[in-house]
Amino acid sequence: MALADLLTARRLLCACNLAYGVTADVRSPDDLAITPPVLLSREVIARLAAAVDFEPASFCAHQSSSRAGIDAFLYVESDESAILAFRGTLPARLVADRDRLDRIFADWLNNARAHLVAGDRIGVPGYVHEGYAESLNALWWGAGGLGELLPRIRLAVAQGRRLLLTGHSKGGALAQLAALRLAEGGHGLRPAAVHTFAAPRAGNHTFANAFEAVLAGSAWRFEFQDDLVPHLPPTEALWFAVRSALQGTESSRNEGFGEGAWAALKARSQAVGRIGSYESAGQLQFIDWEDHLRDGDTPALRDERVLRLVRALALSLPEVSRAHLPMQGYGYMDFLERKA
Numbered sequence: 062m063a064l065a066d067l068l069t070a071r072r073l074l075c076a077c078n079l080a081y082g083v084t085a086d087v088r089s090p091d092d093l094a095i096t097p098p099v100l101l102s103r104e105v106i107a108r109l110a111a112a113v114d115f116e117p118a119s120f121c122a123h124q125s126s127s128r129a130g131i132d133a134f135l136y137v138e139s140d141e142s143a144i145l146a147f148r149g150t151l152p153a154r155l156v157a158d159r160d161r162l163d164r165i166f167a168d169w170l171n172n173a174r175a176h177l178v179a180g181d182r183i184g185v186p187g188y189v190h191e192g193y194a195e196s197l198n199a200l201w202w203g204a205g206g207l208g209e210l211l212p213r214i215r216l217a218v219a220q221g222r223r224l225l226l227t228g229h230s231k232g233g234a235l236a237q238l239a240a241l242r243l244a245e246g247g248h249g250l251r252p253a254a255v256h257t258f259a260a261p262r263a264g265n266h267t268f269a270n271a272f273e274a275v276l277a278g279s280a281w282r283f284e285f286q287d288d289l290v291p292h293l294p295p296t297e298a299l300w301f302a303v304r305s306a307l308q309g310t311e312s313s314r315n316e317g318f319g320e321g322a323w324a325a326l327k328a329r330s331q332a333v334g335r336i337g338s339y340e341s342a343g344q345l346q347f348i349d350w351e352d353h354l355r356d357g358d359t360p361a362l363r364d365e366r367v368l369r370l371v372r373a374l375a376l377s378l379p380e381v382s383r384a385h386l387p388m389q390g391y392g393y394m395d396f397l398e399r400k401a
Contacts, residue, residue: 065281071397075112076146077229083133087122125199129167132196143217149230175294184246187267223253229387233260255280262339269342282343285392287373288384
């Protein structure tokens with residue numbers, strides 16, 4: 062298996078940070094919005110832009126006009142690459158900003174729309190996260206969306222630029238969905254590389270297998286220590302455990318467990334038997350508790366991560382939340398700045 066290039070990874074994580082500054086009014090890098098805790102100042106934005114190293118005239122940003130504007134991306138070019146970075150979930154810290162309050166709540170609710178739906182609605186195999194599928198469609202269609210950007214991306218690739226897709230958190234899931242759609246959805250644009258950071262799972266085992274077959278050796282998912290988000294939504298193993306636990310317990314279940322919740326849980330576990338549940342996609346690059354990068358996933362590593370995460374959640378939820386953050390001073394960026 063090919064290892065991720067850490068210099069490229071750092072550059073793309075900087076692009077992910079910049080994507081948090083995209084709003085409906087952004088027309089140039091100078092318009093990117095200060096977005097705590099990721100983008101705290103104009104100086105931070107300028108430093109990140111320099112690290113991404115793109116031609117300012119190539120800058121393109123888009124926030125969907127539908128779905129409360131919860132979805133966004135930025136696109137930039139340099140001499141050798143074309144970078145498409147998807148914005149992650151808007152930070153909860155922005156709740157104090159009344160102008161963004163409705164958008165933040167809508168974005169977080171979208172993350173919870175984790176029902177698996179047929180991937181053909183976005184041109185990919187398997188079943189995918191309902192909320193993220195709608196996010197990608199919202200960004201694809203309409204004025205200024207990815208559909209309109211495709212001719213420019215094709216030209217960049219024809220001129221020899223490497224197409225790089227990336228995203229942090231929700232943006233990472235969207236990057237995976239978009240990468241497979243570009244490669245397999247009738248567009249013929251296979252990205253040269255996909256780097257995701259702290260991404261939740263985007264689809265089921267059929268989607269994950271197709272993603273890895275098409276992007277073998279060029280798709281990496283960076284995950285850090287006790288970051289909770291990469292464990293979500295749950296995998297098939299957990300749902301089958303729930304299903305087994307349900308068998309034969311209807312007469313003895315706790316009366317405080319509501320009928321509606323019970324029915325929903327049974328229906329969800331039965332659905333797993335038909336279509337499977339969520340599976341991670343891409344080659345794992347795990348930053349472990351000793352500050353080492355572990356390449357690839359194993360059952361033993363998965364078990365160890367779950368055990369350590371449960372302990373971390375019991376000790377300090379704020380510490381687990383900090384493990385998810387993408388900016389300087391926190392796990393993902395600090396590791397790449399030290400090691401790249």
